[in-house]
Amino acid sequence: MTPVLEIRDLEILVEGEEGTRQAVSRLGLAIARGETFALVGESGSGKSVTALSLLRLLPPSLGITRGVALLAGTDLHRLPERRLRELRGGRVGTIFQEPATSLNPVMRIGEQIEETLRAHTPLRGAAARARVVDWLRRVGIPEPERRIDDYPFQFSGGQKQRIMIALALAAEPDLLIADEPTTALDVTVQAQILTLLADIQRELGMAILLITHDLAVVRQVADHVALMRHGAIVESAPAAEFFQAPRHPYARELFAAIPTFAKRGQTLAGSPRTLPERQPGDRLLEVRDLAVHYPLRRGAWGRTRDWVKAVDGVSFDLHAGETLALLGESGCGKTTTGKALLRLLDGPHIGGSARLGGEELLTADRRTLQRLRRRIQIVFQDPFASLDPRMRIGATLEQGLLALRSELDAAERQRRAAALVERVGLPGDTLQRFPHEFSGGQRQRIAIARALIVEPQVLVCDEPTSALDVSVQAQILDLLRELQAERGLAYLFITHNFGVVEYLADRIAVMDGGRIVEQGSAEQVLRAPAHAMTQRLLAAVPRLDFGTSP
CATH class of the missing domain: 3.40.50.300 (P-loop containing nucleotide triphosphate hydrolases)
Known part of the structure; x- marks a missing residue:
């Protein structure tokens, strides 16, 4: 069966003040329909550069010097720009790392998703709007019929990420590129996003290229893992095999650096060593009934009609x-x-007490x-x-x-x-x-x-x-x-x-x-x-x- 995406012998060079160096070196991978392929690595390893190269979104300082990137047999690197525009957002959807900078702040979210539908599907007018509402509902946005006309700033970080997912999936792509889709999210929202992606993947049969440095997320969702370092894949294996017995020393080094309850009292970086014992000392900070309330105002005179209780009666002590x-x-x-x-x-009204060494x-x-x-x-x-x-x-x-x-x-x-x-x-x-x-x-x-x-x-x-x-x-x-x-x-x-x-x-x-x-x-x-x-x-x-x- 032809893979949804196959990359062969990819090489990308970067021009800098100190000359030319390789950002990606002789990279190859293949992703099947319905498979989640995790490209893992730390900052500068080349994983995001690899993803950007697929749709030719690289900055001017980076250039593809060799290799092919085949989407169901079609080489993306050799398509004319017009054909490539038809694929971006159509057959290939992308979830970028930071939704706040990827969504247009002056466009309503419904208009942004409709734009994708107009570009890549025959839907127009009421039918397109109905499809947008349906996608917003599927990704868990409450009251989608009303929220469709809101702007990005009116949503939380987790909701903006859901909107990005709706935008990326609106045209039902064959391949989804998810670049650090959960990095800044708290654990419950992260779990919801990962479950949502898995559900929609099963429904559409998509291939997913997941780019992340979070190994715990990879363990939860990936079918196959490729570990990148200095622009090259140093280990590639089925996820179960990778986590059970990583072969490359760098993989084992990363595993050793992950903080867990079992490693308390031991260093994480370099050769493990025991850290000095800590003995809590005198109470330094005493917080009692801390309250932070923001006024909600209305009318020409700006009268306060209610309060948003961001913090409402927090108490704790902190010792040396x-x-x-x-x-x-x-x-x-x-x-x-x-x-x-x-x-x-x-701006807020702050109440309660916070005493540092006995002083308020x-x-x-x-x-x-x-x-x-x-x-x-x-x-x-x-x-x-x-x-x-x-x-x-x-x-x-x-x-x-x-x-x-x-x-x-x-x-x-x-x-x-x-x-x-x-x-x-x-x-x-x-x-x-x-x-x-x-x-x-x-x-x-x-x-x-x-x-x-x-x-x-x-x-x-x-x-x-x-x-x-x-x-x-x-x-x-x-x-x-x-x-x-x-x-x-x-x-x-x-x-x-x-x-x-x-x-x-x-x-x-x-x-x-x-x-x-x-x-x-x-x-x-x-x-x-x-x-x-x-x-x-x-x-x-x-x-x-x-x-x-x-």
Whole structure:
């Protein structure tokens, strides 16, 4: 039987400042009808470049120098542009990694899906609109007859991903390219998206090329796995065989870097070694009945008609040397809780109490708050967005000391910046460079260094590893554990990654609807969850077959 997609001997070159290098080298694969083929690898491995090359969407710096890509026997690389446009969105659908940037913000979602139907099917007018409503219903958008006329910003991240799936599948393609379709989603939405794709695949008999670095997702859905490194496939095997007995050392290295409950107390990157024991110390942070309510206004006078209770009565303690993981689905209030503690929110009414070392954070005056911010800092999810692209790293690090440790002179500021850069494992010339000159993992190290330079006691970590590759995540988690042991740091770790929680957390607090619905030791919550939301989250976690988890 002819494969839906067959790639033979693909080679792609990239032109850079330092000359030409291979982005993809002699790559070959085949995907049958109804099969899910996972192309796995870390950032820079060439997996997304391979996918973009199929529909000739590569940027100008990249060029295909050899090989063929056959869609049911037709070479995509040699089709004229007009014929290729007929295939894009028609016989080949694509789900891109970030739906917010893939959907047109000024077009209603129904119009965007209808555009695909007009281009690739005979449906028009009322018939096309009815098909759009049907697809929105199939992908789980509530009230599709009404929501069809809404804009992308009116939907959550998980809903936007569902809309992208409807857009990609509207013309019932033979091949679906899914590029990191669940990376930024919480575990329950991820499970829903994966189930949805599997259901529609069975219905349409599609072939799926799944591109991801999440091995747990691959284990759950893939029929065949190909592992890429440095532009080449280093191992290719049926999924069951790949996970049972990976042959290539790089595959085994990735498996070893995945955080699990069984690896607590051990490093993840490099040769395993035992980490220093942590003993929780004095209570540093005491949060009682924290509330963050946003006003809903109406009328010409802007009168408040109701309140959105983003956080509604949250209470917890945090001790020196311990990690409290704050878990929950998107929109549950966990990030809002973290930002409220640092007074980084604009507009809401904030109530309750948050005492840091006995001093009130929420009502502190400007001078007191500045002093308290020496003791509590935050590491954001996206370090690139939180670093000033026009400032050298040295100036970025010293900025915190200038604002919060003004008693230090220039020589001491420079000494501290240089010492901290070395401690977090960054190159020696880091202080003279700009953010764009670093990888994602290096930028996250810079963000950690910026937070630590004022020597805080409490660090709020808001999804600090969610967009990182497995090996880079392992390095960051090892670094956080080592710094905690050295400095007695307390972490409020906000995340939806259960592997990270199992590995890192001492205690867990689960949020739902702005409230903490369950709280206890990591072992207690993971092994014997009491609340339905905790049980639901744990049931949705994709797991690998090795190691021991709760």
